[in-house]
Amino acid sequence: MNDYVVAISEDPYVYKEDSGINIQENLNLKKGTRFELIKEISQGVCIHEPRGMVRIGDKHYVITLEPKYGWVLKREKLSYLNYEYSNTDKHKYASAVNNFGVTQQMVDHYLTTYVKEDGSLKSDIHRLNRHRDSDLVVFINKIVQDFVDEDMRQFEASTHSKFYLDFYLMLSLYKPRRSQRFQGKITMYKDHQALLDEKETAFKAGRAFSIMFPYLDAAQIGIMVDSYRTMFAPREFELHTSMESKDFVWAYKHEHCKYQDPDTSMTRKSLAVSCMRGSGFDHLDHHPAEFYASGDFMIVWLTTHDGFIGARCVVRLPHIKYSTYKKDGVLQYPFDYDVVPHIAAPVYGTCDTSINMIEEYLDSIGADRSSHFGGWLGAKVLALTNGHNDRYFGAYIDIEPRMLSRVGKYLIIDDDGDLSAEDTGGTVGNYYEYYCYNCDQGLDDYDQHYSEATGNSYCETCYYDIHTTCQHCDDSCLNEDIITAYRRSTRIRTINETPTREEYTLDMDICTDCSENEFVYCEEQDEHWRYDDVQHIEDEGIDVPIHLLGDSGFKETEDGEYTREGE
Numbered sequence: 001m002n003d004y005v006v007a008i009s010e011d012p013y014v015y016k017e018d019s020g021i022n023i024q025e026n027l028n029l030k031k032g033t034r035f036e037l038i039k040e041i042s043q044g045v046c047i048h049e050p051r052g053m054v055r056i057g058d059k060h061y062v063i064t065l066e067p068k069y070g071w072v073l074k075r076e077k078l079s080y081l082n083y084e085y086s087n088t089d090k091h092k093y094a095s096a097v098n099n100f101g102v103t104q105q106m107v108d109h110y111l112t113t114y115v116k117e118d119g120s121l122k123s124d125i126h127r128l129n130r131h132r133d134s135d136l137v138v139f140i141n142k143i144v145q146d147f148v149d150e151d152m153r154q155f156e157a158s159t160h161s162k163f164y165l166d167f168y169l170m171l172s173l174y175k176p177r178r179s180q181r182f183q184g185k186i187t188m189y190k191d192h193q194a195l196l197d198e199k200e201t202a203f204k205a206g207r208a209f210s211i212m213f214p215y216l217d218a219a220q221i222g223i224m225v226d227s228y229r230t231m232f233a234p235r236e237f238e239l240h241t242s243m244e245s246k247d248f249v250w251a252y253k254h255e256h257c258k259y260q261d262p263d264t265s266m267t268r269k270s271l272a273v274s275c276m277r278g279s280g281f282d283h284l285d286h287h288p289a290e291f292y293a294s295g296d297f298m299i300v301w302l303t304t305h306d307g308f309i310g311a312r313c314v315v316r317l318p319h320i321k322y323s324t325y326k327k328d329g330v331l332q333y334p335f336d337y338d339v340v341p342h343i344a345a346p347v348y349g350t351c352d353t354s355i356n357m358i359e360e361y362l363d364s365i366g367a368d369r370s371s372h373f374g375g376w377l378g379a380k381v382l383a384l385t386n387g388h389n390d391r392y393f394g395a396y397i398d399i400e401p402r403m404l405s406r407v408g409k410y411l412i413i414d415d416d417g418d419l420s421a422e423d424t425g426g427t428v429g430n431y432y433e434y435y436c437y438n439c440d441q442g443l444d445d446y447d448q449h450y451s452e453a454t455g456n457s458y459c460e461t462c463y464y465d466i467h468t469t470c471q472h473c474d475d476s477c478l479n480e481d482i483i484t485a486y487r488r489s490t491r492i493r494t495i496n497e498t499p500t501r502e503e504y505t506l507d508m509d510i511c512t513d514c515s516e517n518e519f520v521y522c523e524e525q526d527e528h529w530r531y532d533d534v535q536h537i538e539d540e541g542i543d544v545p546i547h548l549l550g551d552s553g554f555k556e557t558e559d560g561e562y563t564r565e566g567e
């Protein structure tokens, strides 16, 4: 109750009351006399007359007013503190706080909220979004830094920045924000009384800065005002629409104007978060946004006067939807149709103004901008093949479902489609972990065949087209590294009902490793033979398959060597 006193709007009657309290008579109460109301008394001689027990100084009174005047409550003027927390030589950084007016209680509350026991600042004090116009506070914070004495804004773990303590206290009192009604003005509470009365004032930027920073000189305030105008100038955009491929690409790819943190929702998004923006797709043959240029969509975009993109939105053009009502499997109204209006994707923008402007345009053409599920079902986009099977250049589709089916030269947005447009890498379709190096077929881990020799993955068919398994060591090798070689083997054949053991020659595919280590090249036969199956002829320096020694004219000598007859 300390904040309030009762003043009397007209001269009252003062009665002596039998209330057990020492009532002083002959009180000279006049209109406007201030006193503290202890309690209002409703019962009495005349119930129509409001009466109250009051204290003036240390004396109690009961006063009665004519019914028509009643009690007038007024806030008591507070006694303000001379806040000198950052008491420097000049006291200057605390001056805005003192000009506003703070009580001890307010200062105590502030300090306990933001200063730790060891005297250092809690990091929470720098959380700019707790201010009601955080963009403005970010701006002010940034620009004022340049004008503040270096030693006053030092951060150290053990000591706190005196400047910041005063700076944020000042902001929490004046609560500045950009005016919504008066373009360019700054709305704030001019002093503590205005805050109590909830009366805000919209000041010109220069005036507002002078109030908040009384320690800055005119030139510094001038710099702030100029920067403020540049930063927060109302933006003017020009709106364009097109169905052409190059314009889809331009609107997606061209540089944006500066971001001003727009309010976002399901249908309003900041361009800063769009994964499809910018020049990240330059390496692709087609920009992903090109696929919208199918004739079913248009791009709506804004440019600034200096040519930057302010916002964009992809919109499905109106389309005809025929009745699909069936009875016993038969279409009942095959010629009935509805014309469905434009259906917009979420609007991506750099600021509220730009998003609002596109939304207004969409409203003006009667577009549905709820981005509801299924709004784009049946619409077609271009099937821009990118070499891989089942894979096309295309953007992440903003409206669900994000599934597509290939129909001729188009992809149709289709809930049951087998191609996905959820990828933000610039392509849509089925994504495989591997693609056959040879024929580009998409492959999962279990059906890809990796070649040690080439370092590439192949489908099964292509793999075995170019690889052969060495029948000696079982390694899989490139065909060019495989040769035919021979060895002798035995088998049992039944001849005239008698099982007979016979030798025969087996040809096999072997790798070059095996041919060098386990096989021998026989010059006369021009064949590779297994090492165990050949005889080395010292005399001639050649190797001959053992079973061919006789046929080739070799005879074994007494010392186990072989020589050719007659030599």
Ligand SMILES: [Zn+2]
Pocket: 436, 437, 438, 439, 440, 441, 458, 459, 460, 461, 462, 463
């Ligand atoms: Zn293949």
Ligand SMILES: [Zn+2]
Pocket: 470, 471, 472, 473, 474, 475, 510, 511, 512, 513, 514, 515
């Ligand atoms: Zn081998």
